[in-house]
Amino acid sequence: MTAIPGPFRPLPDVLYADDFDRGLEGWTGLIGNYEHSLxxxxxxxxxxxxxxxxxxxxxxxxxxxxALGTYSMKLATRARRHSLAVGIKRITYPVACPIQVELLFTFKPEASALRLSLADVGAVGVLFDLQNDHQRVMPHLRYLNARDGELVNRWQYKCQTPTFHDIGDSGETVSHFHLSDDGWQDVPGGEQQLCYNEIATKQNWHYLRVGFDLATMAFTAFQCNDRHFDVSRLEPMTMPAMPNLWCMLNLVLFARASVDRRAFLYTDSVVLSADLSAEARRP
Incomplete structure (x- = not known):
């Protein structure tokens, strides 16, 4: 295939390479499950x-x-503390094998005040939503930039499974909210200063790479810019397999506001790749 511009080093098989100069490429908003009524x-x-x-x-x-063209995908929260903006792309996987997501991203608060506003973005993050024959698995990672206007600058993961709720009266639909601010744990050695630059309208783009193995349902890699983090103690969120979700491979990006000002997450491009022949090489 044609070389992908930028710092991307995908695994042998590219599942998709989203360049938002071509449009939203299948990314959409995340909505909760419903039955009979919204x-x-x-x-x-x-x-x-x-x-x-x-x-x-x-x-x-x-x-x-x-970073590499004219358009990026933008997630914009409301101008309300703890407001969330979420984008999701839904596909399925052909083989339970190693996968890797790479992206170029930056985050900023809305430039509605003539000041630095460094701590106005709460968090930005990425997660997979996966399912095999036995379990649903949701590896979560976020960069906690600030909490309630105070800088934190630390990567976190989440493995605590939230409570499930019945939706409607048919017994066929349930829902759970997994993006709440509670239950996050610090990635070991996860402190990182990301380039913000001096004012709210200057953007510096960051490289992010997350690896995960669909066969073992475990993290394999985590890199942001020049930092490579130890994933040996990171655990994904797990729960029993659910109906209708077989071979699910969803990718989610999200942004969270820290104060009553809109927080923006911009993503230039997203590359999801896999090693489809890895299973044949396993001992």
Whole structure:
């Protein structure tokens, strides 16, 4: 295939390489499960903001574009503390094998105040939503930039399974909210200072890589910029397999506000790759 521009070093088989200059490429908003009425959606899911395309136009310098082109995918929270914006892409996997996601991202608060606003973005993160014949597995990672306006600058993971709730009265639909602010644990050695730059309208792009093995359902790699983190103690969220989700391979990106100002997560491009022949080589 044609070489993918940027710092990407995918596994042998590219499942998709999303360049948002071509559009949203199948990314959409995350909505909670419902039955009979939208009022049955869990309250936490009722105001998740969906993705949009952005050319990063700012009031002071004009259009900045993305890292490698004109458009990025933008997740924008409401101007409300703890508001969430979430984007998801849903596919299925052909083989239970190692997979890897790579992306270029940056985050900023809305430039609605003439100040640094360094601690106005709460968190940005990535997660997989996976299922095999036995269990549903959800590896979560987030960069906790700040909490309630105070800087933290630390990567975290989440393995605590949330409570499931019945939706409707048929007994066929359940829902759980897994993006709450509780239950996150610090990645060992996960402190990292990311380049923010001096004002809210300057964007520096970051490289992120996360590896996961669908056969063992375990993390295999985690890198952000020049830092490689130890994944040996990271655990994913797990739960029993659910109906209708066989071979599910969903990827989720999210942003969380720290204060009453909109938080933005921009993603230039996303590459999801796999090693489809790895299973044949296992001892």
């Amino acid at each position: 009022d049955s959606i869990l309250p936490e899911y009722q105001d998740l903001r969906p993705p949009m395309l952005s050319n990063a136009t700012t009031w002071d310098t004009g259009t900045g574009g993305s």
